[in-house]
Amino acid sequence: MARAYEFADTWEVAASVDEVAGVLTDLEHYPRWWPQVRAVAKLGPDTAWVRCRSTLPYTLDLVLDAVSREAPVVEVALSGDLEGFARFTLTAEDDGTRLDFAQEVTVRGRLALASYVLRPVLEWNHRRMMTGCRTGLTEWLSQRRRAASPRTSSRT
Template identity: 65%
Template sequence: MRASYAFADAWHLDAAPEAVRDVLVDLERYPEWWPQVRAVASLGPDEAWVVCRSTLPYTLDLVLRAVSRELPVLEVAVAGDLRGTVRFRLARRTSGRCCVSSRRSACPGCSGPGPRWSVRC
């Protein structure tokens, strides 16, 4: 049986949901604001190869594919060293701030479809 992981976060940002969505769907600019994202290469209008490295000594090769880019829910399918989904729910608060709820579920996986060069087992 494979291990699986689920994570949930929430952020409150001084920005409109539309502006937050524009940043979240622009994968090629992730390294500018997300330090763990080391490299991004576009594979098409809705797909990108992403290299991540955190404080753990692991580098993850991932292929992200946009499933939904429409507010209020953004969804991405993840393949490569991890397989799963990421969902962002964006809500406008009465204060004008944006609340971003994030849910990520993944399992380690090198099986299934995906570019062979994006997977290191």
Template identity: 55%
Template sequence: MHTWLVPARYVFTETWDIPADPETVRDLLVDVEHYPQWWPQVRAVAKLSDDGALLVCRSTLPYDLEIVLHAVTRDLPTLEVGLGGDLDGFARWTLTPAPRGSRTVFEQEVVVGGLLGLASIALRPVLSWNHHQMMLGCRNGLSSRAAEPR
């Protein structure tokens, strides 16, 4: 099989401390419809079902990703969604108490096909950087939103 026909696989991990208890962080993360209010790179959300949503995301590069989320679990300490659309795989948050709020561990494993998968051959470092910028927006927005009085 030609290498360019094989989808690109990405694995990402981030660990942050968020200034709120795990329950508050969970409530913000499962409230997908309100992501655009605090996560700048999430441009639009459409609810598809009680367990599903379509997100349109754009980080620094001028490229929109359409990602279909399907909730797998919303119970602490682990939140997980299956991913479809432009990415196939999963995203998982593990939330545990920390001295100043919550320790959040984000894990994502995806396979990217199509043109984006093809672009990965030459642009993998740029696409990884672009993902990092998106997650920086998430961390900053989540921290700010979690610190707001309830």
């Protein structure tokens, strides 16, 4: 038994496409800025094991394989508790970068069974996960930008 899910979202951040792509392709450091990403272990140059947990008391075990690590498309193939892909398409905007997120996955086993009754709750849980991504990424990029900018001293 399998159940399919499709997700899409769009938001903007005040950073260049290259800055955003750099953070999104640095999987090992996701737990620093994305609260729902609990652990990451590098399995190879383009492969990582990731544990995610959003609001519900259920942790996803995933393996992410890089499909594209170059802007404008940052994409991974997902396997484990979810099978499919997650993709960010990055577009330069006047004030930064627009991120168009797309994810298509299939779930099996207990998660698929639960989705017959709990699909709205699972979709809500995913929205909470992506809110963590958007907020964390925006704050992380802002902190990096402040740290990289030359400090000006004020004189009285």
